[in-house]
Amino acid sequence: MAAVRRVRFLRNPLATEIGDTVEEFLQILGGPASVFLDGRDTRRTRALVTLLHGNEPSGLMALFRWIKSGRQPAVNCVCIIGSVEAALRPPLFSHRMLPGVRDLNRCFKPPFEGAEGLLAEEILQILRVHHPEAVIDLHNTSGSGPAFGVCTHLDREHDALVALFTERMIVTRLNLGALMEISEHSYPTVTVEVGGRLDERAHELAWEGLCRYFDSDRVLAGDEPVWALEILQDPVRLHLNPGVTLAYGEAPDSAADVTLRQDMEHFNFATVDPDEPLGWIRGDLRSRFWAQDAGGRCVLSSLLRCVGGRLYPAAKMTLFMITTNVAIARSDCLFYAVPQASVSS
Ligand SMILES: [Zn+2]
Incomplete structure (x- = not known):
C-alpha cells in the first residue's frame, strides 16, 4: 500500500x-x-x-x-x-x-x-x-x-x-x-x-x-x-459491465463486445436524435451496460436501444463527458446523458 x-x-x-x-x-x-x-x-x-x-x-x-x-x-x-x-x-x-x-x-x-x-x-x-x-x-x-x-x-x-x-x-x-x-x-x-x-x-x-x-x-x-x-438537470452515467470488452472505431471491432464511434466526442453537449447511430454491440444491452439514476433505478432502456446489433439513443438527449479513452470508459463511465425534457436555459 x-x-x-x-x-x-x-x-x-x-x-x-x-x-x-x-x-x-x-x-x-x-x-x-x-x-x-x-x-x-x-x-x-x-x-x-x-x-x-x-x-x-x-x-x-x-x-x-x-x-x-x-x-x-x-x-x-x-x-x-x-x-x-x-x-x-x-x-x-x-x-x-x-x-x-x-x-x-x-x-x-x-x-x-x-x-x-x-x-x-x-x-x-x-x-x-x-x-x-x-x-x-x-x-x-x-x-x-x-x-x-x-x-x-x-x-x-x-x-x-x-x-x-x-x-x-x-x-x-x-x-x-x-x-x-x-x-x-x-x-x-x-x-x-x-x-x-x-x-x-x-x-x-x-x-x-x-x-x-x-x-x-x-x-x-x-x-x-x-x-x-x-x-x-440530473444526468445519468452509462457504464460498461465488468469484463465487457470495448473498442472505438469506424466499424465493429471483431475483438470487442461493444464498439463505439471513433468520433463520439463530437457529440459533447450536442443534441442527439434517436436515429443517430452510436456504435455496435454483440449480445443484448443489459449484458453489456448498466445505468442508474440518483435514486438507484435502472434507466438503461431510456438511454440506449439496439437494432440488429447497432446502438442508438433511446430518445432525443444531450450527451457530455464523452470519452474515447478505453481505460477511463472502463474505470469511470462512457458518457453522461440528459434527456431533452430536462434541458432548460
Ligand atoms: Zn477531473
Whole structure:
C-alpha cells in the first residue's frame, strides 16, 4: 500500500520560489499541497481545489501563472493541489491517478480509508479550518469539448460561481464521493470542467476564471443578474459491465463486445436524435451496460436501444463527458446523458 502523504503547506510563495515552469512547480510541490495566499481583505477566504486528477493540469497552470504575476488576491485564497504524485508520474500530467489506487475525487465520503481516503479527509479538514465563503474545484475533461460547471443544487450563489468561468451548468444528485457533494453542506461549492486537458483554450479559460475568482470583491450572487445559464438537470452515467470488452472505431471491432464511434466526442453537449447511430454491440444491452439514476433505478432502456446489433439513443438527449479513452470508459463511465425534457436555459 502507498504511504500516506501529508499535505505540504506553503504561504505566500514568491514568484522566484516556484520554478520557471509549471512542471518545475509540480516537482517543487512533490506531493499534495496547500498554498495560502493572503488577500487585501484578510477577513474572508475563498478556496480553490485542483489537480484532484493528475492528468488535468489547467487549474495548476492558472495558479502557477497567478503566483508568477506577483498579484495579491482580493480576499485570502487557500489553494489545494491534490494528486501531485499521479501528475509527477512520467510522462507528466498523464495519469488521472496512480495505477492500482482509488480515484481521489471518488473518496470524499466515509469511510475515509486507504491513502486516498485519508488525503480526501485531510483536504476536508483544511477547508474546515479556513471556512471559505466558496469552493471551486477545477478540472479538465479527458476528451476535448466545451467548458461547464457542475453543482448539486441550483441557486443564485452557484449560478454566480459557475458564471465566473462558463454559461453551462449540470445539476446532479449522483452520489459519487466527489468533493463538491460533501463540501456543499458547509460552503457553496461548484466543480468547473474548463475543457479538454490538452486544449490551450481550456488553460486560458482556467486562468481568466481564476483571475475573476481571486480578484473580485464579490463572487457570490449580488444585485446584478448573472447571465442566463444553460442548465442540464440530473444526468445519468452509462457504464460498461465488468469484463465487457470495448473498442472505438469506424466499424465493429471483431475483438470487442461493444464498439463505439471513433468520433463520439463530437457529440459533447450536442443534441442527439434517436436515429443517430452510436456504435455496435454483440449480445443484448443489459449484458453489456448498466445505468442508474440518483435514486438507484435502472434507466438503461431510456438511454440506449439496439437494432440488429447497432446502438442508438433511446430518445432525443444531450450527451457530455464523452470519452474515447478505453481505460477511463472502463474505470469511470462512457458518457453522461440528459434527456431533452430536462434541458432548460
Ligand atoms: Zn477531473
